[in-house]
Amino acid sequence: MLFKEGLSRYLPECWKDGSDHILALHKTNLLEKNTPGSKQRTGNYQGRSLRVTDTETGFYYTNGQAYTLGVNSAYECLTGLHGDELFGRNMNELVDNRYFDRSVSLMVLEQGRSVTIPQHVLKTGQKVMVTGNPVFDEEGKILLVVTTVKPLRNNKGKKVNGPTQANHLVELEGIGTVVAESEAMKQVVNRAIRAAYSDATVLIQGESGVGKEVVARIIHEYSPRKHKPFMVVNAAAIPGELFEAELFGYRPGAFTGARREGYPGLVKAAEGGTLFLDEISEVPLSAQVKLLRLIQNKELYPLGSGQPERIDVRIVAASNQNLVRLVREGRFRQDLYYRLNVIPIYIPPLANRREDIIPLASHFFNLYLDRYNIKKILTPEACRELQSYRWPGNVRELQNLMERLVVLSSGVKITAHMVARELEAQVEQSTTCFSPKTPENLEKALEEFEKDLIQHALQVYSTQEEASRALGIHRSTLARKIKKYFS
Numbered sequence: 047m048l049f050k051e052g053l054s055r056y057l058p059e060c061w062k063d064g065s066d067h068i069l070a071l072h073k074t075n076l077l078e079k080n081t082p083g084s085k086q087r088t089g090n091y092q093g094r095s096l097r098v099t100d101t102e103t104g105f106y107y108t109n110g111q112a113y114t115l116g117v118n119s120a121y122e123c124l125t126g127l128h129g130d131e132l133f134g135r136n137m138n139e140l141v142d143n144r145y146f147d148r149s150v151s152l153m154v155l156e157q158g159r160s161v162t163i164p165q166h167v168l169k170t171g172q173k174v175m176v177t178g179n180p181v182f183d184e185e186g187k188i189l190l191v192v193t194t195v196k197p198l199r200n201n202k203g204k205k206v207n208g209p210t211q212a213n214h215l216v217e218l219e220g221i222g223t224v225v226a227e228s229e230a231m232k233q234v235v236n237r238a239i240r241a242a243y244s245d246a247t248v249l250i251q252g253e254s255g256v257g258k259e260v261v262a263r264i265i266h267e268y269s270p271r272k273h274k275p276f277m278v279v280n281a282a283a284i285p286g287e288l289f290e291a292e293l294f295g296y297r298p299g300a301f302t303g304a305r306r307e308g309y310p311g312l313v314k315a316a317e318g319g320t321l322f323l324d325e326i327s328e329v330p331l332s333a334q335v336k337l338l339r340l341i342q343n344k345e346l347y348p349l350g351s352g353q354p355e356r357i358d359v360r361i362v363a364a365s366n367q368n369l370v371r372l373v374r375e376g377r378f379r380q381d382l383y384y385r386l387n388v389i390p391i392y393i394p395p396l397a398n399r400r401e402d403i404i405p406l407a408s409h410f411f412n413l414y415l416d417r418y419n420i421k422k423i424l425t426p427e428a429c430r431e432l433q434s435y436r437w438p439g440n441v442r443e444l445q446n447l448m449e450r451l452v453v454l455s456s457g458v459k460i461t462a463h464m465v466a467r468e469l470e471a472q473v474e475q476s477t478t479c480f481s482p483k484t485p486e487n488l489e490k491a492l493e494e495f496e497k498d499l500i501q502h503a504l505q506v507y508s509t510q511e512e513a514s515r516a517l518g519i520h521r522s523t524l525a526r527k528i529k530k531y532f533s
Contacts, residue, residue, distance in 0.1 A: 104195030126170030252393030274319030300350025
């Protein structure tokens, strides 16, 4: 007998008073692991599947080891999943295979209490609200997890039918919160999630600071490779003469100065996972042909080796440059561009998706309030000031401003005047470097202009790599000039 006399005291409140589904569970003897006539299914659980049909609420049942015992027909209607493909399978397996974004049953088993969360059924695109309830045995151990499943409703209380777009706050494990209030960003997030299920190369394009790496991480986290490495390689940060050695590795003694034991390379470090090649436009032409071979044949040649090595890695690339223009100018291989651009994703600048500005500002504001343990509020007038700004530095500029406001502003309220003052100071810093001066001669004038130009670029861009690209010089050249003018 599954539910012995007196066992009801261990049940959640919502399942007491003789609920019909408890009677159904009682009759199925679902904890018998070798029921005669049962058919073995995926995983280590054998038994009869449970199907309850007399309710409009969906039910999902798992045992204390997270194996699926059954669902009812309402669950199948709500989610689009069939009980036969779920029965006997462990929830960890279903999450890993991207049936669900997360499992409330696993949360209940971990926390030992009822848990309610919104759940994304990734297999069908449906979104539902689920509540997992633990059922305890007489020793207080979790015997079952009974999960109720109901339609997800929007802010107006209306039922959301069919696949839904991304919410404006998308919580992603290993990534954090992704803000997607605008329709444009919802499409970006949903396109990234759809792209995750294949191994096709993805090319993410957009201005500096729009969040290309975040989108690349979404692709990785939603892919079957999520438990393998996510390797970020900024092509602009690697000197051209060292690019092939850093990316593809080398054999011992391959060149003067090489490590005695050799070097496996960054591609090899991403084995089984995702290789994110940021600023792909900066890859030297000499290395682009090797990168093309890696994508086409899944093999690479370490420096000093005549034998190819097989590699299993998914390529996601990103650029803030117009690659089509670079192809026309002969600075980027056309065949490599087409190989990378199998699944293109374009992230619009923040100025073109103004619906995201306030949700992003609120998210960053609360983030830094928690980080610095400060209590402040953002006034409606301040929000309007934020909304009217153009944000040439995109999300990164907005994030930096919100941190600055939290840390430096006096008082509890962040006013429109405070926001305007910080933005004006930012603009003033970027323009003062071009103020007229009276140099002694032309050589001195050129040096002063070069110094001001570099100083301006370092203030506008967050890294030396970005500044060097904007100035049209190599990063090592910029480093030398920084040392000359500012050290």
